[in-house]
Amino acid sequence: MTRRRKQQHKSPSVIIIGTGFGGIGMAIQLQKAGIRDITLLEKAGAVGGTWRDNTYPGAACDVQSHLYSYSFEPKHDWTRKFGTQPEILDYIESCVRKHNLEPLIRFNQTVESAEFDEQTNQWQITTGAGDTFRSDVLITATGQLNRPAMPDIPGLEDFGGESFHSARWNHDINLEGKRVAVIGTGASAIQFVPEITAKAAHLDLYQRSAAWVLPKPDKTFTPLEQTLFAKLPLWDRLYRGMIYLKNEVRALAFTRFSGLLEFFANxxxxxxxxxxxxxxxxxxxxxxxxxxxxxxxISNDWYRAVNEPHVNLITGGITRFDETGVVSETGEHRPADVIIFGTGFRATEFLSPIHITGRNGVSLNEAWANGSKAFKGITVSGFPNLFMLYGPNTNLAHNSILYMLESQFRYVLSALRALSRYPGQAMDVREDRQSRYSQVVQRGLDGSVWEAGCTSWYLDEHGRNTVNWPGFTFSYRFATRFVDTADYQFLKPRSENV
Incomplete structure (x- = not known):
């Protein structure tokens, strides 16, 4: 009888794709829940996700440090109010060391495909290294900002100088005295352009559309402040809570009262x-x-950098690249020694280029032919035991994504507890529940500022906002506080039905 009870509550095996904030945090929470059969697959040779990849000069976060960190792993000695890339990466690495996660990580394993085996109710994952892994549960933590977007402009292969994307910064190239062309003026360019302006002899800045840029209320923390955060945990939590509440209020301006944003525009x-x-x-x-x-x-030095006399702001389109530079729509040729692409990421292509196949041989691309959608941004009908972190409509414009991730951690753990009561079975969200949820989310986006008519990375090829969450983060946390098993059907493996 004792053996049967243990078998009935057997924890499922778990594979996590990605070792950024989502994957590392999920692994920590799984361990705390007593789940031991965990494997993390990482395409690179180190952890960190976007904070490992984006090492460009000036790389930093635009969410306050104390909130852009796990609530269950506070860091008291942040050097700045807004963390820089090296410090954030060090924080992620410290969490890996503290929780001894490295033995669970398989590095240099780029996941190429994942297929749900209906005979066994397991996921079979194949990597570019030729390895195959199997697990009961597959959790994706690949993020939305991991695949650099390159513009479709001909001639780059003919360019005789150096070129690279800001997310793959080439630190071996010395920009001192060079003629530099920067393509794009998004979030990354806002940070690295001021850092390279003094080095470049001449800088051409190609802008497709201007960005609204506010001053960054940054500051360094004094040793006394760091000591108080460490010695008075209640003060540390209160400080974090105040940041959260201040940021959370902004949701009203983005979703319902966009006129409030005019203050920030001025x-x-x-x-x-x-x-x-x-x-x-x-x-x-x-x-x-x-x-x-x-x-x-947010930036304190963007406008000053663009105002420099050796910086040219070019707003016309680019026709092509040639051996020595950039040719604009007007036919003007501007020479360049180095071309840097600050053109962002393919944020709406969730989980690409991984080929994921669910029930009845249906691929995720087929299921999402009319746009990405997921129940609570986490599960997709037809793909049992697949849980997405930072999935469709869970991005924020007003607060910390780590708060959303922690909500998802809790939801996934609740799902795994449900699965442990039904060993061998798989849970698949019901299509009607997913459709109803998606409709509610899209209605919530109606009237938001993101529907104001501009073209942004929030919108997919159909013009549908598949990225942002249309409300408060605490409402999302309430919605994901536990798994309602009525939203799912539990499937026995086909091998048991033979």
Whole structure:
């Protein structure tokens, strides 16, 4: 009898794809829940996700350090209010060391395919290294900002100089005295352009559309402040809570009362007028679209950098690249020694390029032919025991994604507890529940500032917002507080039905 009870509550085996904040945090929580059969597959040779990949000069977070960290692993000695890339990466690595996760990680394992085996109710994962893994549960933690987007402009292969994407920064190239062309003025360019302006002899900045840029309220923490955070845990939690509440209020402006954002638009305009003395540049740097429709950026040195006399702001399109530079739509040729792409990421292509196959041989690409959608941003009908972290409509414009991830950790753990009561079975979210949930989310996005008519990475090829969460983060946490098994059907392996 004792053996049977143990068997009835057997923990499922778990494979996690990715070792950024999502994958590492999920692994820690699985361990705390007593689950031991865990494997993490990482395409690179080190952990860190986007904070491992984005090492460009000036790389930093635009969410406050104390909130951009796990609630269950507080860091008291942040050096700045907004963490820099090296410090954030060090934090992730420290969490790996503390929880002894490295033995669970298989590095240099790029997942190429994952197929659900209905005979055994297991996932079979194949990697580019030629290895095959099997598990009861598959958790994807690949993030939304892991695949650099390159513009479809001909001629780059003919360019005789150096070129690279900001997410794959080439530190071996010395920009001192070089003619540099930067393509794009998004979140990454806002950070690295001021860092390279003083080095470049000449910098051409190609802007497709201007960004709303606000001052960054950054500061260094004094040793006394760090000591207080460490010695008074209650103060540390209170400080984190105050940041959370202040950020959370902004959800109202993005989703229901976008007129409130005009205050910030005026602040951005004033900041531009304060630093940019060239009237032509100033006119091009202030966006025409409604603030918030695209990602709002923060920087204290962007406008000063663009105002430099050796920086040219070019707003016309690019026709092609050639051996020595860039050719614009007007036919003007501008020479360049180095081309840097600050063109962002393919954020709406969730889980690509992994080929995922669920029940009845249906691929995830087929299931999402009309746009990505997932129940609570985590599970997809027809793909049993597949759980996504940072899936469709779970991104934020106003608060920390780690808060959303921790909500998802809890939901996944609740699902695994349900599975442990039915050994060998798989749980598949019901199509009607998924459709109803997706409709609610899309209705919530109606009237939001993201629907104001601009083109942004929040929208997929169908013009549908598959990225952002349309409300408060605490409402998402409430919605994911536990798994309601009525939302799922539990499937026995086909081998048992023979």
């Amino acid at each position: 602040r951005a305009r004033n900041e531009a007028r304060r630093w940019v003395t060239d009237p032509d540049k100033l006119a091009e740097l202030i966006p025409e679209y409604r603030i918030g429709c695209k990602r709002i950026l």
